[in-house]
Amino acid sequence: MTDEPTSRALIAAYKACARPSAAAEAELWATLAAAERADARDPGRRSPSRAPWLALAAGLLLLAAWQLDLARIFASGHVLQDMRDLAAYDAAEPDPLEARPREESAGAVRWLETVKREAETRASPGRQRAAAGHGRGSPARASRAAADEPGLAEGGDGAPGADAREGLAGDGDRVLAEMALLQEARAALRGGQPETALALLDRHAESFAGGSMTEERQALRVLALCAAGEVARGADEAAAFLRAHPRSTYAARVAAACPEGHVQKDTSEDR
Amino acid sequence: MSKTLDTPLTSAEFAAEVECGAPSLREVFARHLGTVWRIARAFGVPADDADDVAQEVFLVVHRRLHTFQPSRSLPAWLFGITRNVVLMRRRAHTRRERRLSAVEPPLPPREPEASFELRQAAAFMQEFLDGLDEDKRMVFLLADIEGLTASEIAEALEIPLGTVFSRLRAARLKLEQFSQRLRARSLRRPHDR
Numbered sequence: 243m244t245d246e247p248t249s250r251a252l253i254a255a256y257k258a259c260a261r262p263s264a265a266a267e268a269e270l271w272a273t274l275a276a277a278e279r280a281d282a283r284d285p286g287r288r289s290p291s292r293a294p295w296l297a298l299a300a301g302l303l304l305l306a307a308w309q310l311d312l313a314r315i316f317a318s319g320h321v322l323q324d325m326r327d328l329a330a331y332d333a334a335e336p337d338p339l340e341a342r343p344r345e346e347s348a349g350a351v352r353w354l355e356t357v358k359r360e361a362e363t364r365a366s367p368g369r370q371r372a373a374a375g376h377g378r379g380s381p382a383r384a385s386r387a388a389a390d391e392p393g394l395a396e397g398g399d400g401a402p403g404a405d406a407r408e409g410l411a412g413d414g415d416r417v418l419a420e421m422a423l424l425q426e427a428r429a430a431l432r433g434g435q436p437e438t439a440l441a442l443l444d445r446h447a448e449s450f451a452g453g454s455m456t457e458e459r460q461a462l463r464v465l466a467l468c469a470a471g472e473v474a475r476g477a478d479e480a481a482a483f484l485r486a487h488p489r490s491t492y493a494a495r496v497a498a499a500c501p502e503g504h505v506q507k508d509t510s511e512d513r
Numbered sequence: 514m515s516k517t518l519d520t521p522l523t524s525a526e527f528a529a530e531v532e533c534g535a536p537s538l539r540e541v542f543a544r545h546l547g548t549v550w551r552i553a554r555a556f557g558v559p560a561d562d563a564d565d566v567a568q569e570v571f572l573v574v575h576r577r578l579h580t581f582q583p584s585r586s587l588p589a590w591l592f593g594i595t596r597n598v599v600l601m602r603r604r605a606h607t608r609r610e611r612r613l614s615a616v617e618p619p620l621p622p623r624e625p626e627a628s629f630e631l632r633q634a635a636a637f638m639q640e641f642l643d644g645l646d647e648d649k650r651m652v653f654l655l656a657d658i659e660g661l662t663a664s665e666i667a668e669a670l671e672i673p674l675g676t677v678f679s680r681l682r683a684a685r686l687k688l689e690q691f692s693q694r695l696r697a698r699s700l701r702r703p704h705d706r
Contacts, residue, residue: 255631260554262550262564270564274538349623494572
């Protein structure tokens, strides 16, 4: 095939290979099937969107107000504005089905550039040289090196000696060490070793109790508990996570992690 | 626009095939998982994260399948969900996800059961797709890889039919040039040895 690559052959090969692996497909379907079973047991989980009901209620109220000649009172007061605000708020909720693509805002782009510049300024000259030499891959290697460094991977606080030795002091390196540990846990989870992942997450909780990636750790912990078969605990922690982080980007995955445990989650799609 | 054997069915064809109004989640999943995954990749989602995107998409499908109107194109509907899941992830993840992706370990080889030649050809195709701008990439993916009709693509991308055809023509021309370069490379290879 590669001796005479035709467009058709390339497309056929791409369709055959560019898709989830068989194991990932089975895992995806298992999650969906479990969600279906949970729905079958508890049909009330699919709550309808509030938006149409709010619109209907607002319309009826306006009609009633007009008929009772109260429109003037409403218009002059705050009630109508409150209703408009409520409807606007509901309409502004992100909906994966209705939201339309939008360019990244210029503000966000500027913010990212500023963060990048700040990170480059904070980096030591040695690390800058490494980054220049290794391109995109170097942060990953640097972080893995940080994870292998006992002072960072286990202590997190970083003994002064260790900091001076490796030049890895500062908040940025703590974050890298946090990420590396979480990444290890994530890799263990993906590799079918949820118990290892849980141990790594416990280690993360000890080392970075006030860290900046608590939300990621908690989400991963729910996934790991469910994968380890600790459905009841997983469901409890999922419910706690969703209460603490109702708008988390991990909410959908956390809610779906332990469907057998009946995690109640009103996801953003349903709002 | 020709259709391949495993072309995803339009919603009408799908409904006719399963002899009922709305397809089941299982059927949608079995037929369109690959499509959803590849659309996510075409939006720039890394291969490893595309599994997560696919899961989120099908969770939305699971919740919303009862609202799907059979008069609409099912692939176009799925495209819209996938696009919006990707966009929501992009907005929500921002710094955290970017930092996490910076320490992503090397990916395990996908589909190790596929032959070397097949994986190499797929990698060439990925290289070609990565080289296209997003507008042409989406049209080409939906038309020549996923087999959607021009009107379905126009519906999914919310662009005029004429634009679909012009982008597809341009993408096909680029693929032809890309294939010629590959052929030239493979012809040169024996002499290099």
